[in-house]
Amino acid sequence: MDEIDELLSIRAAELYYEENKTQDEIGQALRLTRWKVGRLLAQAKQRGFIRIEILHPRARRLPLERRLRDERGLTDAIVVSTAGVQSAEELQERTAQAAADYLTALRPVPRTLGVSWGRTLFEISQHLRNGWATGVNVVQINGGVSLNRRAGTAAATAVAIAQKGGGSATLLPSPAILERLATKEAIESDRVVAGVIELARSADAYLFSAGAADHNSVHVESGYLSTADVDVLVQKGAVGDVVGRYIDSDGNIVDPALDARTVGLTLDELRSTPLAIAVIAGTSKHPVADAVVRSGLCSVLVTDEATALHLLDG
Amino acid sequence: MDEIDELLSIRAAELYYEENKTQDEIGQALRLTRWKVGRLLAQAKQRGFIRIEILHPRARRLPLERRLRDERGLTDAIVVSTAGVQSAEELQERTAQAAADYLTALRPVPRTLGVSWGRTLFEISQHLRNGWATGVNVVQINGGVSLNRRAGTAAATAVAIAQKGGGSATLLPSPAILERLATKEAIESDRVVAGVIELARSADAYLFSAGAADHNSVHVESGYLSTADVDVLVQKGAVGDVVGRYIDSDGNIVDPALDARTVGLTLDELRSTPLAIAVIAGTSKHPVADAVVRSGLCSVLVTDEATALHLLDG
DNA sequence: TCATCGCCTGCTCATATGAGCAGGATCGCC
């Protein structure tokens, strides 16, 4: 296309999209046939001169979703738009809303849903509507008895999801990470705990997020890890955690000893489930999102536009 | 419209604009009739959920142009898009390009074109193509013999416009501002100078820019005014200058004594001409652009999107 | 309870747009 056609296609686009003229009218104005105008418009679109954006907190990016499915082998993907987002909190909220929408629309409705806990999961629980499902039982898939004043959000999350879905919650009565391996093994052999974990293994679907490997982690906030612990993990290559287990950029466990002290479903168990829904948004989580998707930890990903682009770039 | 319809309209817009589905297909997917889909899309547009942008350096904003004509009484308006502009220079370039395009397309072709000088005018002269007109004579409308090393850009501007338009330039051989009123009157009574000014008065069209009242002014750079002089003018209410004459926000001369020492067409002469093309772009020129348009100093305005919005806001 | 109003729905018909094709101009290549 030469420069004249390029300019004409811009003029045509202005008249078509901003002035709502018909291609025929544009043809008369620019002394072209209407077919030529149609072709100019098609070229303007194809060359990216025309940008159409859907500006709405609930808007999604279907082309990115398709690419994630096709190029990253996901069963499904939900990508929320970042257009007009002012803060990280807003992005988090949009993503949580989308995850809640996804759960609500999920068919067949899972009878048992395994959930992790954290800021993202809590927000999802808040965005679910009463009656989002009828009779969904929720089971925690990793340890979540908090050590400090934030105690209870893990439980509150699972309970809220269950109650709003007309079912009940089964909590995993255990810390996330234990100090000694022996204690962890003792807890896991407890009949109640073992039963919960067994139930968790049998869930129809799993919903979890991932944490970045930084000092803002809920594990630091909850007192399971110190900032120094996190620094060590990062040095060993950790990019973040999934259900309390820290992974490197290939999705491998960074510190097997630490992992052995972590209560809950293992990553391999998660990987082998047919419906694992990961909800991961925000710039700080790009590396861990990448690891999760590459190593097949989730079959469904709910994320934001920027993260999706990051995943597809590599 | 209730929330359900709002969400549906977003889903429909995604499928329509991002996935190129027909309204009928969308209807099947969302279990709606195609008419409902059409209405949802219309509402999404009307409520501003859909934003269509034309991304191109040469793109214009026809709705803003129309509003400037209708609401600000301009004969014509050219508004360049600011989408994707990185720097003030880029904006300046786009606007100069648009001014050059406007001149080239102008019908009837002016036989004599009066021009001012400055950075904007120089850039316009550079963007004009050889043969943009056949036989346009150019005449300077304000004094432009520079006092320092930048000497010659005023002349170069007029000459370039004339040469590329297949005509010749008539320069006004006088400084822009003289130190003493008597000198100014003496120069204006000189036969050559008087002849040039007479020719300038008879031009078919005028092309000029406006300067902001700040220390970056070409008058400071050229040595006609000191930064202190500018500060005084600003204190008296100056928002900028047109053909070397400083005006306040109502378009009135700020300092009549200074104005009397300024050589060239007066503002009232400019106001009474049928075709006065002002080219004004950039945030720093918003106040002076406002004054120029409000006081009827131009009949045609070439500007950028942000400036246009500023003009229409008030 | 019922009449009335106004909005919404799904239609018909007119118009706008896109797909595909045959002829012709243009370009490069010898």
Add this chain to the structure above:
DNA sequence: GGCGATCCTGCTCATATGAGCAGGCGATGA
């Protein structure tokens, strides 16, 4: 300069979209 290949143009026809309208539905007030 001649020749073929390629691209481009303007058409026909099929499809998609928008305007406008009649009927139905629910809300509202007597």
